[in-house]
Each structure stands twice: as C-alpha cells, then as structure tokens.
Amino acid sequence: MLLELDPYHIGREQKQSLLVQELSALCGHHIANCPPYARLIKAQWPQLQAEFSELSSINELPFLSVRLFKQLKLQSVTNDAVFKTLYSSGTTGTPSRIVLDSETAALQSKILVKILQQWIGKARHPMLIIDHPSVIKDRQNFSARGAGIQGISFMGRNHCFALNDDMSINWPAVQAFCDNFATGPVLVFGFTFMVWQSFVQQLKSLQRQITLPHAVLFHSGGWKKLQQLAVDNGTFKQALLDTCGISKVHNFYGMVEQVGAIFVECEHGHLHCPSYADVLVRRPQDWAVANIGEEGVLQLLSTLPKSYPGHSLLTEDRGIVLGEDDCPCGRKGKYFHVLGRLPQAEARGCSDTFAMPDSRVSSDASRFAADVVRFEAVALPIGTKTTTVISSNTQTSGNSK
Numbered sequence: 001m002l003l004e005l006d007p008y009h010i011g012r013e014q015k016q017s018l019l020v021q022e023l024s025a026l027c028g029h030h031i032a033n034c035p036p037y038a039r040l041i042k043a044q045w046p047q048l049q050a051e052f053s054e055l056s057s058i059n060e061l062p063f064l065s066v067r068l069f070k071q072l073k074l075q076s077v078t079n080d081a082v083f084k085t086l087y088s089s090g091t092t093g094t095p096s097r098i099v100l101d102s103e104t105a106a107l108q109s110k111i112l113v114k115i116l117q118q119w120i121g122k123a124r125h126p127m128l129i130i131d132h133p134s135v136i137k138d139r140q141n142f143s144a145r146g147a148g149i150q151g152i153s154f155m156g157r158n159h160c161f162a163l164n165d166d167m168s169i170n171w172p173a174v175q176a177f178c179d180n181f182a183t184g185p186v187l188v189f190g191f192t193f194m195v196w197q198s199f200v201q202q203l204k205s206l207q208r209q210i211t212l213p214h215a216v217l218f219h220s221g222g223w224k225k226l227q228q229l230a231v232d233n234g235t236f237k238q239a240l241l242d243t244c245g246i247s248k249v250h251n252f253y254g255m256v257e258q259v260g261a262i263f264v265e266c267e268h269g270h271l272h273c274p275s276y277a278d279v280l281v282r283r284p285q286d287w288a289v290a291n292i293g294e295e296g297v298l299q300l301l302s303t304l305p306k307s308y309p310g311h312s313l314l315t316e317d318r319g320i321v322l323g324e325d326d327c328p329c330g331r332k333g334k335y336f337h338v339l340g341r342l343p344q345a346e347a348r349g350c351s352d353t354f355a356m357p358d359s360r361v362s363s364d365a366s367r368f369a370a371d372v373v374r375f376e377a378v379a380l381p382i383g384t385k386t387t388t389v390i391s392s393n394t395q396t397s398g399n400s401k
Helices: 012-033 035-044 102-120 144-153 171-181 192-205 223-228 233-244 361-379
Strands: 082-087 097-101 125-129 141-143 156-161 186-191 215-220 248-253 263-265 277-282 296-302 312-324 334-341 387-389 395-397
Touching (some): 012 312, 097 102, 102 144, 102 215, 102 263, 125 144, 144 156, 144 186, 192 215, 192 233, 233 248, 277 312
Parallel strands (some): 082 141
Antiparallel strands (some): 082 097, 248 263, 277 296, 296 312, 312 334, 387 395
C-alpha cells in the first residue's frame, strides 16, 4: 500500500501499478457515494463505468476541474460525518469548499508529516510562523492559510506567531524566540508573499535583522504577486539570507483541494511528487497527456481524499514534467516545474504560482473555461443555477433556471 511507503524511495514501475489500483478504488468509492460525481463520470467517461480495475494506466483516470469545488457541494460522506470544512483563499468569487471527515483529516496530517520529515528529520523543532494567530481561531472552518499552518504545526513546538493582527511584526515575540532558539535547529513557515511583504520587507525598511542560521524555511503560494514586483526565487532566497540568516529554503506546491500530499522543491529547484501523489501534464487542445518536457495544464493525483472526490483534479496551472526517477538530488518519482496560471484564471491568494507571459495560452484558458461549464452542466441536477467566474470582468453561465 502506497501510504505505508517512504515518500521518495519507490521507482516508476512499482508506483504506477499501485497508483492505478488505489486511484481506481477511489473512483469507485466516490461514484458510489457522491451523486454529482457519479453523474459526471457517467456522462463524460461512460466507458469507465463498468470496471475500473481494467485501467492500465493513470493516464486513463477521469478528472474533475478544480473549479467545480466552487460551484458544487462535492462530498462522499454524510453531513453527520463532516469533521471540518476547508475554504480556499481566492481573492474573488466563491471559495472552494472541501469537506473532511475525521479519517481523511487524520490521513492528510499523517502524510504531510511523513513528507516533511524527509526534509527536516523526525525531531520537532521550535517553530516560527510568519502569520498572525487569528487565522487559526475557527478550527471547524479553516481557510487554506489556516489549514496550511495547522498541518505544518505538527512538525514544530514552542510555536511563535511572528505577526500581529495588523500584519506588523510582533517584535517582543520574535526577539524572545530568537533569544531562546537561534543556536539550534528551527522550523519557519509562511506563505510566500506574506514572508516577503510582511516580514522580509519590514525588516529591510526598519533596517533590522534577525539571526536564525540553523533554520529551515518552508513556504508556498503567492508567486504571481512577487513576479509583479520583479522578485524571483533567487532574489527571495538571497533576501532571507541577508535579513534572517536562513540559507535552507524550500518552496512547495499544493492546494486546499488536495491537502497533505504536497510537492516540495529540492536542492536543484525541482518540485517532487511523493509516493502518495503524482502529476500529469495535459494538452489543452484535446486533454491528451503530454510528453516529458512538454508544457500543458497540470493534473494532480492524490490517494488521500476519501471524504470528497478530489483524487484526480485538473488545475488552472500550467507546468512541465522534467523527468522521473533521475533528479540529481537522488529522490525517486516525477519532478516538475510550475510555469504559471492560465490567463484569466482567478487569483487564489496563498496558492498563486509564477505567471508565464505567453499569449498562446489565452485560447487554452478559453477551452478550459468551456469544459468547466460543460462539467457543471452534467454534474448539477437539472434546474440548478450556477455561475462560473472566469475573470473579474467575464462570466460564463452553466445550467440556469
């Protein structure tokens, strides 16, 4: 079973066989327990209705547009079994709603810890969180920020929030943290744009520094905003070294629709698939799977979502698979780059990635939007009203009354 294996030690042949088995089983589970998902599969992939065990490749697995979680209530558990609900941090439109039962929430936490232990070891280190504590006050209805903080907090101890509610640095707390823990290993976590804007830039403007030479920083999301400020990955890392003395910095890619199985950046700047998840790149012209080295739209696969059909999702991000089992860092599995969001795709707050200035992808975005509307029309009961926000100025309607 994949969930019992180490994150980066399984080769392609064994992993693909196990992925097909586990993801096929998840498809059957969600068809049986989530009526909107079942309707969509029946209409869009009728050939898969009979027997999922006959699939020979993960390429054949059906997928949902990630945007459907903004429009539909997609869950495979009863309302009584809902443990918590996660919400995306989109800056416009309706947020995604992800329903977790206790089993799925526990599994996601377990796998997140298992992945991060490969990068920082099993010891729980003092943890500096570049955010304010109010973001995790409502433990039943988490934003993506809150879910990310809570998940990674399991890896730390002596937690310290570096910011006040007004996003200013909490100097007494930060100074006390550094005085107590700067000489040993430290875990630092924050969302990319907040680390840059609310911490690094404040330190620079006030001409102040902190010293955490043994710290490891994990960060995610917000790259689109940083690109607009002409801040690339190298500039980001150098600024952290200059202001905080932090030399070990790892970006990771993930989304609230697939919490737990994150894709962490290695020493060579590559995002890595853990054993429990995978990535495909699809050509937007026909949604066929692209070759290694070919750009397209990212499809994310995860064996973790049991309470909702989020195991195979077509994202709104463009990317490229660079290789498999042969990264110079020595970790097994696929490794890839995220190239940017599809133009006109809604900004997702803490999930932004690098934007790619390429006029060719505008038609890809249009095809993506049209397919989302088509999926909604199939999955929704007749007569349901919904609106898909494609940009702040453009709307495309699905089934309307």
